Amino acid sequence: MDAQSLDFHPTSLYLGAVLHLNPGSMKPPRKLHIKSYGCQMNVYDAQRMVDTLAPEGFVETASAEDADLVILNTCHIREKASEKVYSELGRLRVAKDEAAREGRTMQIAVAGCVAQAEGEEIVRRAPVVDVVVGPQSYHHLPELLKRAGDEGRAIETEFPAEDKFGFLAQPKPDAIRARGISAFVTVQEGCDKFCTFCVVPYTRGAEVSRPVAKILDDVKRLADNGVRELTLIGQNVNAYHGEGPDGKSWPLGKLLERLAQVPGIARLRYSTSHPRDVDDSLIAAHRDLDSLMPFVHLPVQSGSDRILAAMNRKHTADDYRRVIDRFRTARQGIAFSSDFIVGFPGETEQDFRATLALVAQIGYAAAYSFKYSARPGTPAADMQETVSPAEMDQRLERLQELIDSQQSAFNKAAIGTTVDVLFERAARNAGQIVGRTAYLQPAHVIASADIVGQILPVRIGSLERYSLLGELVTQHPAHAPALSPIATGA
Ligand code: SAH
Numbered sequence: 001m002d003a004q005s006l007d008f009h010p011t012s013l014y015l016g017a018v019l020h021l022n023p024g025s026m027k028p029p030r031k032l033h034i035k036s037y038g039c040q041m042n043v044y045d046a047q048r049m050v051d052t053l054a055p056e057g058f059v060e061t062a063s064a065e066d067a068d069l070v071i072l073n074t075c076h077i078r079e080k081a082s083e084k085v086y087s088e089l090g091r092l093r094v095a096k097d098e099a100a101r102e103g104r105t106m107q108i109a110v111a112g113c114v115a116q117a118e119g120e121e122i123v124r125r126a127p128v129v130d131v132v133v134g135p136q137s138y139h140h141l142p143e144l145l146k147r148a149g150d151e152g153r154a155i156e157t158e159f160p161a162e163d164k165f166g167f168l169a170q171p172k173p174d175a176i177r178a179r180g181i182s183a184f185v186t187v188q189e190g191c192d193k194f195c196t197f198c199v200v201p202y203t204r205g206a207e208v209s210r211p212v213a214k215i216l217d218d219v220k221r222l223a224d225n226g227v228r229e230l231t232l233i234g235q236n237v238n239a240y241h242g243e244g245p246d247g248k249s250w251p252l253g254k255l256l257e258r259l260a261q262v263p264g265i266a267r268l269r270y271s272t273s274h275p276r277d278v279d280d281s282l283i284a285a286h287r288d289l290d291s292l293m294p295f296v297h298l299p300v301q302s303g304s305d306r307i308l309a310a311m312n313r314k315h316t317a318d319d320y321r322r323v324i325d326r327f328r329t330a331r332q333g334i335a336f337s338s339d340f341i342v343g344f345p346g347e348t349e350q351d352f353r354a355t356l357a358l359v360a361q362i363g364y365a366a367a368y369s370f371k372y373s374a375r376p377g378t379p380a381a382d383m384q385e386t387v388s389p390a391e392m393d394q395r396l397e398r399l400q401e402l403i404d405s406q407q408s409a410f411n412k413a414a415i416g417t418t419v420d421v422l423f424e425r426a427a428r429n430a431g432q433i434v435g436r437t438a439y440l441q442p443a444h445v446i447a448s449a450d451i452v453g454q455i456l457p458v459r460i461g462s463l464e465r466y467s468l469l470g471e472l473v474t475q476h477p478a479h480a481p482a483l484s485p486i487a488t489g490a
């Protein structure tokens, strides 16, 4: 899988220049450039910001230089991620000066988790910023831009009482179609877990679940406009407990079961889940729903119980193993990805070896690993850091080597098998169409573009880096799912 297919990786995205002006308002078009870092939630939020600004006359542009409004949608998860904002703002200062020389006004807004965490500090460090807006206030953007125009600056990092989802604009049909056949839908936001290393409970606030009826409306609109694959997203998505149409609280498994019935939706995924919130409804969904993909991102962070306790994960390595076993019993061929942190305060060589042992035992299709980064305001920031930078580098390298070997064995196991691929778009190489397997592996075939949106069996011939290359199976597919020794835990 490529590095951007899961969450929290820097994604600089251009959402597609979609012209959907409100003809009633007839405001002159203004150009908007939005750049997102961090997790899938930011990708989703960027789309909602574009949709909310469209009636104000904003149209997307691929370059920051000619934009009337630049939004940096930021991530605070590690120091490196959040420092990126300031180097980007340095570049934008030059672009803003240049625009002023040409007689244009460029507004610069900082959104996302750095905006929430640092608030006014951002304008102190970078006076070029006109608007700072936290993740719970995106529906106020039009008003904040106006206020910044009138008063020189606007900062909003409150957690407003109203539900922003009720106020954020939904995409018009042409915008949905321009974004392709795979869509994210936020079903849950925020986190009440308070892992000691993590900023998310502070930047995104307390857990909130959207009502089932609202999610269904969004999903039907997406499906009516060509979306075939949904990824339900939330910082803690399996803590979902939204109000159902029966007035009761629905768990994620029940929501998935309902969404699987929406005509047109062929594949369902969800991210990111927490091992402690895996309940019977989710396991049953994996057992019963063909459209629920057998690939689960289930971060564990460490294989050492001592470190897991210090991280406040509230589960042990054995608890995690048991959760994995429940998934495997329910669904043949299910595969997993995870996140790991190396060098957490107090992590010894023995603790780190417990992480390696857990990885070796579980066998992942993919995983992300990070060096611990102390974040201001989190409990772990007050803990004594005991692992030297050199030792951290070395542990990261050892862990990544093991993960890489598992990932490459998993991908190689697909060679020679026939797998279902949902085709997404024309590939960069002329004549090729690219799609994804159930395990999110990119798969390329030579075919005509009319297969986009279809799920077709592909005979995999080879592997090039992380991409599978194959041929469409045109005859009757007597295919079996691609099972690898790693995926089955054998
Ligand atoms: N909600 C998800 C994770 C969100 S953050 C979960 O509970 O698993 C994504 C990943 O970033 C985390 O899984 C963790 O591995 C990593 N991460 C978070 N805070 C970090 C920190 N302070 N230093 C290094 N990595 C961190």
Ligand code: SF4
Binding pocket: 191, 192, 193, 194, 195, 198, 199, 200, 201, 235, 236, 274
């Ligand atoms: Fe952060 Fe832990 Fe919440 Fe995940 S569960 S978002 S790591 S506090």
Ligand code: F3S
Binding pocket: 008, 037, 038, 039, 040, 041, 042, 074, 075, 076, 077, 112, 113, 199, 200, 203, 204, 235
């Ligand atoms: Fe980053 Fe905020 Fe997501 S800190 S990982 S953008 S929730």
